[in-house]
Amino acid sequence: MHSSHDTHTNAPPSNPLDAAGPAGHAAAATDLAPTHEPSPPADKREVALTILAAIAVIFALQWAEDFFIPLVFGIFIAYTLNPIVAWLERYRVPRVAGASLVMLVLLGSGAMAGATVYREARSIVDELPYTTYKITHAMREVRSSGELSTLDKLRRMADELKKAASPEPAQTTPPAVVKDGQTIPQVVIQQPEKDLDDWLWAGSLSAARFVGQMIMVLFLVFFALVSGDIFKRKLVKLTGPSLSRKKITVQILDDINMSIQKYMFMLLVTNVLLGLLAWVALHLIGLDNPGAWAVATALLHIIPYFGVLIAALAAGVAAFLQFESFSMMLLVIAVTVGISSFVGTLVTTWMTGRIARMNATAVFVALLFGGWLWGVWGLLLCVPVIVVIRVIAQHVDAMQPIAELLSD
Structure with a gap:
């Protein structure tokens, strides 16, 4: 029969580290110490694909600018005007009527501003001959007074440098050819330079393109204002059943x-x-x-x-x-x-x-x-x-x- 003292002395230690002594505690401390593993290096293939995708997106935006510019511009205008339509809707004005009223005010303001600018531009164009004469006369007076002598010297120096750097102009009229005792002149066909009509035609095409884009923007703004928050609800629905994703999407919008x-x-x-x-x-x-x-x-x-x-x-x-x-x-x-x-x-x-x-x-x-x-x-x-x-x-x-x- 063993005494209680012997039982307590011979009992196995409750913690195995106590049996190992200080060396066991040191080893355990080493094993339990936090280890900082180096982050895995980025996959070169993934980085290359990301860069190529970004370049492709950028050049796609540049190539399809006729589509993206009216789209982005119309979306921003719709975001700007939407609070006005929402305010009218709170006073029981139907959304279609509110959007139509806002668009009419916008078009009316644009028409008034355009008419004012057109009148000012028309008056400036009518006075262009007189303005050109006055500017030419004033510049001649300034030159005669010597105020632009330094500018004239710089301009002449630039002309001389341009002549020295440019090659000798080719002979525009080739020599005549003598055949069977008869002189046959040579004909050279030169490409005519662009005149004012070409520039006006190019400007007219640019203006027509601008007007077409503005019409697209106006239609896009109207339909976006009429639709209200339908696209917001659809985007929230497309995020899936997760409530956290829905909250994040609503917060982003x-x-x-x-x-x-x-x-x-x-x-x-x-x-x-x-x-x-x-x-x-x-x-x-x-x-x-x-x-x-x-x-x-x-x-x-x-x-x-x-x-x-x-x-x-x-x-x-x-x-x-x-x-x-x-x-x-x-x-x-x-x-x-x-x-x-x-x-x-x-x-x-x-x-x-x-x-x-x-x-x-x-x-x-x-x-x-x-x-x-x-x-x-x-x-x-x-x-x-x-x-x-x-x-x-x-x-x-x-x-x-x-x-x-x-x-x-």
Whole structure:
């Protein structure tokens, strides 16, 4: 019969590590220590396929720009006008009637603005011969006074360098051929150069193409406003039965809607600021109708780069006709371009970064890429497109690197 002390002494240890002593505890600590396994390297084939797919998408967007530009532009306009239609619907106005009313107001405003611009353009065209004469006469007076002597020297130097760098012109009329005692002149058929009619024809085709795209945009906006949130419900339904996916999809669509509306509000604020600054500057210069020119500058500023140039040249011509001074014309052009550049480059880029919560570098790179991809339309649409991409990337785990690059 064993005593209780012996029983306690001979009992096996409850923890096997106690039997092994300190060495066992050290080995266990080594085994239980967290191990940092290196992440597997990226599959080269997957990376190559991703790069090729991105390049294919980019060139497909460029090749099918006649389809994608009206589509994207119409979607953004529909997002902008949808709150007005929804507000009318809350007052028991049928959605079809509300969408029709909004489109009629939009078309009426566009027609009034177009008629005003047409009258101004028609008056400028009618005065072109007189304007050309006055500009030519003023430049001759400036040359005779010696103010442009340096400019003339630079121009002559450029002409001399061009002549020295270009090869000798080929003989346009070949020598006559004498055959059987008779002189037979050689005939050379030259390709006629493009004249003004060709440029006008090309411009007419571009204008017809623009009108066709605008008609497509208007129809797309109307049908999108009439449909309401039907596409939103369909997208939520296509995500599957998972409730979490449905919530994420609804949140993404709501964030896209809010971001686009904020961006359009930013455009309104910056254009109003540009109009006020232009009005103050032109009023201080003494130009007639500074308010009308300020409104024209603000409206044309929506078209990146080209709109500013058109507004500046038109205001400069008006200044020359009023003051009959070439220096005042250059002053008005410089002031208009300077204010537009300040608002467009600094204020618009900064406000876009604050409202869309994107860094200014990403916005500027988006402008460069949009201009290369779709030209003027790309400059106008690239920022809202990149805002939508950022919103989607924030809610998709696989796109978190893109969201981090675009965020501020």
